[in-house]
Amino acid sequence: MENTQSKSQTPLYEDVARQIIEMIDNGTLPVGSRAPSVRSLAVQLKVSVSTVVAAYRLLEDQGRLQPRPQSGFYVRALRRENVEEPLMSRPPETASAVTVGDLRLLLLTEFGQPGIIGLGASNGAVSDWSIKAVHSLMSSISRSQPLLSASYPPPAGMATLRRQVARWYIRAGCKLSPDDIVITCGALEAIHLCLRAVTQPGDAVALESPTYWGILQTVEMLGLKALEIPTHPRTGPSLDALEVVFSQKLVKAIVLIPSAHNPLGSIMPEENRRQLVAMVRKADIPLIEDEIYADLVFEPPRPRSCRSFDEGPSSQSHVMVCGGVSKTVAPSLRIGWCIPGKWVKEVTRMKAWLNIAAPTLPQLALAQFMDEGGYDRHLRKVTSIYRRQVERMSELIAEHFPRDTRITRPQGGFLLWVELPEIMDSVTLHDRAIQKGVSICPGVVFSATGKYRNCIRINCGLLWTPEVERAIPTLGKLIAELIEAHQNAATEPGYDATQC
The missing domain is CATH 1.10.10.10 (Winged helix-like DNA-binding domain superfamily/Winged helix DNA-binding domain)
Structure with a gap:
């Protein structure tokens, strides 16, 4: 040297x-x-x-x-200097029906197909250690308590799990009783029950734009309308826009993902959460807070739940919290929960009529997993993995996608929102990519009004393999071919740019 x-x-x-x-x-x-x-x-x-x-x-x-x-x-990932973040979204200012369910069903079918690289899915790689631990607990419980593990639990769920969830939410700044919690078959069912409790068919609900397509599908199933709110890729929904919506009484409820948003990865600042809760209390409008990714934020501490800013008795809270372990442990467990606030009796009653209760055995195993510290250890491990993979995927996209591509900077979770050149049609890209064995999620499914056709959501949470890494250059090549086809078509007689 x-x-x-x-x-x-x-x-x-x-x-x-x-x-x-x-x-x-x-x-x-x-x-x-x-x-x-x-x-x-x-x-x-x-x-x-x-x-x-x-x-x-x-x-x-x-x-x-x-x-x-x-x-x-x-x-650290080295991104090109010219790779910028998407700007604040600008959705329509009127509520509209949601009618893109068929494409979402097709995507769900693709995600589980063998031989398909599921970059369009929103599930992380299942940890061998965590799922084996949970399965071992289920096996032990079924042997030691066969009658209990095979019986119907109460509609609100097993008391052991509700206690663990109440204890866990101390980290989110919430003081809860087990009686405040209803165990559900996944977080999406929790959102479904909360929306049913506070709306009627034909009502409008406020949503981030873009937002998780499962929320949009629930809105569609319940016969509701969606009013999309301008949303920043780092800080979440515009409070100014929500103030106008509330003052004009345009919606009956609001559904938000404040922590590690799907698909943006944004985290709503604490002061914004405080202001939002004050706004919903003043307007007497329920806030349904989807916290499914909140335990996967990259920088500790875990963000405070909006619920923590709603002071007073739980029975009077305007904030309905929804969460679960589908994104953290394994989707197959189908265990979620909701904290319905002043609507807890109504949500519990609807849960009983819908499907009686969530499965008993997974509830008991998850409660023990949490009690013994396994859940906490698992989160520390997978969050570190997801952070690295988000950075690596961002680096690959910056290298292989067009220079005017915009990429979000997620602060948690394992999803990237990618804004491609305006001439791109992500549905066409999806159709081409699936033929190459790669599934992506077109941006149109994240909007009630069909916006974001030039955007895609990328899953960075898969088990990282050479095939996953090669999928991004494959997509980059397809995008380049589609752009070239558009440019060649533009030179042809009779070209109509509105058809692109």
Whole structure:
């Protein structure tokens, strides 16, 4: 190293930094991995500790490494400087019916097909350790308590799980009783029950734009209308727009995903949550808060639930919280919950009439998993994995997609929202991609009005394999071919740009 410095006349720390960059670029140090410790690298390269520190600081300034307190330096994704975030959305200002259910059903069918890379799905890779632990608990419980595990639970759910959920929500700033909680068959059923409790067919509900297509489908099933709210990809819905909606009494309820939003990955600032709760209380409008991704935020602490800002007795709360473990442990467990506030009796009654109760055995196993600390350990592990994979996927998209592509910067979860050039039709891209064995989620399913046709949602939570990594260059090539086809068509006689 000393000889290299004398010949090149470059500072020694720059040579060390260059070697680190080479290891990053050739895949020896992948995005999200921990760089060698300062002392170990100093020994390996036969340089001083101060030289390695200077090299790491240079790479930090260049955006190649990210320091983490008491942990070391980690490799960051290198995005192109011209890859920007999407802007605040601008949906129509009137409520509309939701009528794109057929495409969503097709997507659900594709996600589970063997041989398809499910980049359009919204499920993370199931951890072998966590699901084996839960299955082991179910097996043990079914042997030790066969009659209990095979019987109907109360409509509100098993008391053991409701206690664990109440304890867990202390982290979200909520003081809950087990009696405040209703266990459901997934978080989407919780949203369905909450909407049924506070609306009638024909009513309008306020939603973020874009928003999770499952919420839109629920709105459609209940015969409701959707009023889309302008939404920022980092901070969530516009409070100014909601103030107008509330003052004009345009909606009967509002459904939001404040933490690690699907599909944007945004996290609503704490002060915005406080203001929003004050607004819904003043307008006497229920807020249905979807917290399904809240436990997967990248930077601790976990965000406070909007519910935590609704002071007073739980029986008078205007905030109805919905959550579950489909995105954190495994979707097959089909365990969710809702905290319906002042509508708890109505939601419990509807749950009983709908399907009596959620399955007993998974409830008992999940309660024990949480009680023994398994859920907490699992979350710390998978959140770190998802963060690295989001960064890696962002890097691949920046490399292989058109230069004017916009990409969100998720603050949690495992989803990316990608805005392609305006001439792109994501439904056509979906049709082409599925022929190549890659499933994507077209942007139109995230809007009641068919917006976002040039956008797609990408799942970064799959088990990372060479096939998953190759899927992005495949999509990039398809996008380039479609853009070229549009450009060639534009030179043909009779070309109509409105048909693109």
